[in-house]
Amino acid sequence: MLVTGRELLDIAVSNGRAIGSFNTYNIEITSAILRAAEAQNAPVFLAMGKGALDYAGFEPLSLAVIAAARIASVPVAVHLDHSPEVATIRRCLEAGYTSIMVDGSRLPFDENVALTREAVETAGPMAVEAELGGIAGEEDRAGDHATDIPMTDPDQAAEFAEATGIASLAVAIGNAHGIYSGEPHLDFDRLQALADSVDVPLVLHGASGISDDDTERCIRLGVRKINVNTEIRQALFTSLEGSLKQGVSGYDVTRLFGAAMDAMQASVEEKIALFSGRTFS
Secondary structure, X not given: OEOOHHHHHHHHHHHOOOEEEEEOXXXXXXXXXXXXXXHOOOOEXXXXXXXXXXXXXXXXXXXXXXXXXHHOOOOEEEEEEEEOOHHHHHHHHHHOOOEEEEXXXXXXXXXXXXXXHHHHHHHOOOOEEEEEOOOEOEOOXXXXXXXXXXXXXXXXXXXXXXXXXXXXXXXXXXXXOOOOOOOOOOOHHHHHHHHHHOOOOEEEOOOOOOOHHHHHHHHHOOEEEEEEOHHHHHHHHHHHHHHHHHOOHHHOHHHHHHHHHHHXXXXXXXXXXXXXXXOOO
């Protein structure tokens, strides 16, 4: 069933756990995510960013994902990820998206506040997520991460949240998009300070590659939404490479992509179980 991002955040806060946000680029990934959510009987965010919308086309991908969310047996919010402009936010709201992220993290603080406030005013009752600090890497690809990305300042975060009226805040505590070049080192003291200073749920981007123990610690410290992208794509590529190496008779597309969907579903189920405090088997 299609619900708002605010509803999902309320569920996460009331349960003291985190809800997964999983990026999709096509109907196969969408189906795998929703099959996993239904198997785990768990709510999810279905996220799309600029790379996905440019690749598949805004209208075809948006219509397909929203339709899939509507017929799902679990609560699903359709989420715009990392939008640097209000025009795209407006277009997504008109199309039926139920959750929005505005990303002015690369802007000076005052400009980020202004952009985010405009996004909140545009979205009205829809939950708006924003980002403060800088999360290394790129959302749609793997790569090396810069080491001089500014982390989120707790005092500044409190000012930012109050000035903008956001529903959730993506924070930078040493997390990064894509594949980590080494073991990630998260600043848990900073995360604790952020949880103490900010009145809205916290969001962790770049969760692919973070250990289960560190993920669990983030949840205990107040993270209520966790974004996963790279590990789903890794499962997709590994499955496709294995199937093509073994050979798929008759150029059977359903068999080729069916196996990949199974692999992605398993990856998403494992994350959902972790985020919700269950054991995955």
